[in-house]
Amino acid sequence: MVENYLRSTRFYHVSRTGVIRGFHPLLAALVERWRPEIHTFVLPVGKVTMTLEDVAHIFGLPIDGEPVSGWIDCSADFLQSQSIAIFSREPIVSHSSKSYIKLGWVRRIKDAEPLDTEESIRRYVRCQIFYLLGSTLFTDKSTAYAHAKYLPLLRDFERIHTYSWGSACLAHLYRALCRTSRYDTKEMDGPLNLLFIWAWDQMSCIALVSTQTLPPAEIPVAMRWSHSERTTAWLSKTVAKFRHDIDYM
Incomplete structure (x- = not known):
């Protein structure tokens, strides 16, 4: 009975991913490439952004249904x-x-x-x-x-x-990125787990571990990152280093 009730929510597994901390240099490198007017990251290779499909894959959240x-x-x-x-x-x-x-x-x-x-x-x-x-x-x-x-x-x-929890989550992230892209903003809230996992999957050059060492991707994809063997090498990476990695990926 417990499993049936938990499964009915469709996204209880997300809790295992935890809250990702200590990625301020990477966050800064991403936010400075965000364009609020088009809700898109502008990179040397082109324009990319998170979609509802990304939210469904990463968090396992429903993207259809009633508005939140x-x-x-x-x-x-x-x-x-x-x-x-x-x-x-x-x-x-x-x-x-x-x-x-x-x-x-x-x-x-x-x-x-x-x-x-x-x-x-x-x-x-x-x-x-x-x-x-x-x-x-x-x-x-x-x-x-x-x-x-x-x-x-x-x-x-x-x-x-x-409820379409995935749509609300993505909208919340878009709004957080738009607020943070202002020159006078010093902090960012919102679903940072979603942002970082999306970035690691899309840009392996900035991932905290090699994607080749991760278990196979299953929905929710966030699970494969929550149990990964991490080193402390990424702690020494600066904003300038992340900028370089993104510019020359």
């Missing part, structure tokens, strides 16, 4: 009622913004679920999905909290898998 949209209510009553409906508990929120729920708290709830009843299984899956939304698909700069606006999308358990 809805209304936002930042009131305390909304947050409490939604949290009790989804997690069966009052939420632990950010001190600076009461609309953000602490992901560590959600993870502890998930890990404590006994999975001995249908309701426990559903609560486990909802926690897992909400954690993915905040830590992987729609991350903000804190990476420790997720906005409560996603909670209503998880209430109807039978509809969770019908």
